[in-house]
Amino acid sequence: MDEAGPRLAGIAHEAGGGTIRLRPVAEPDLAMFRRFLTEPGLIGLDWAGFRDPGGPARRHAEDGYLGERDGRLIVQVEPEEAAAGLVSYQWGIYGGRAPYWEIGIALLPEWRGRGIGWRAQALLCDYLFAHTPAQRIQAGTHAENVAEQRSLEKAGFQLEGVVRACEFRAGAWRDGWLYSRLRDDPSPF
Template sequence: MFRRFAVEPGLIGLDWGGFRDAQKAARDFEEDGFLADDHGKLMVDERGKAAGFVVWTAGSFDEITTYWEIGISLLPEFRGRGIGWRAQKMLTEYLFLHTPVQRIQAATHPENKAEQRSLEKAGFQLEGVIRACEFRAGEYRDGYLYSRLRTDPPVLTTPA
């Protein structure tokens, strides 16, 4: 599945940034099993089927305080079924439980309304627009930055 996301343009949707090394995922898994001190990747399982994956990467604004940036990629047939927000919620809870970070953030595209709803259901709040933050499809594009803090209220199992 990881190879598919690297070489199938339509599979990753708005995040397609061109063809990537299809063998990189296998090398990364061989190196650290997708679990390192500053990053990780886990499969999203839906009733025994690989639905996609979640990732997290360490970052810092001041080179002292660490935060996690998370992301998710689901196969098209698993989108729109409530799997994404639940996976993001579970990952966020796991990272708060097992690491001392205060902040977890996620970015998405202004046109990705489904991901915006998913992040909000998972307890994330929109912080603002990151102007011209990525080069995609031949031009610079804006992004939306969301965050969830350790001190934010807990997320219900089924959001209102």
């Protein structure tokens, strides 16, 4: 064990001299979660107004954000050992018989545009396909979020289409773009 303490468990991808790791949420990460809820613009287009800053601590105490039907993992960048953001997953079902996951990502501004997002989302898909029977993983994004669209495509997702008026944001109903990756689609790794 090094002097900094034991390395947190997780799943990782190494490339270009750095490693992206997904790991469970730890108590120090809750400060970042509170920032996402209380700092306008920190999460870009996903800002939906102020939210309860105590919510993350309550949820972490309940199940560590590792629920059966939804959860979050921290996107950790190494060698810096820095929490760059989070990925989320939520269970859904089509037609009463076809389970799927919907995933999302939120990175702090200083970590965007470095290839971290697509790698984190690809890792999350590989993790969910390895540990659950879901055939499908989907992700939605904003029509104007070209960076996330490219990230999803690099992570192995395909554009399925436009979901009309699916989100109320900044005083108006807005369209979203829906992407999916199936179990049989190749991993980008």
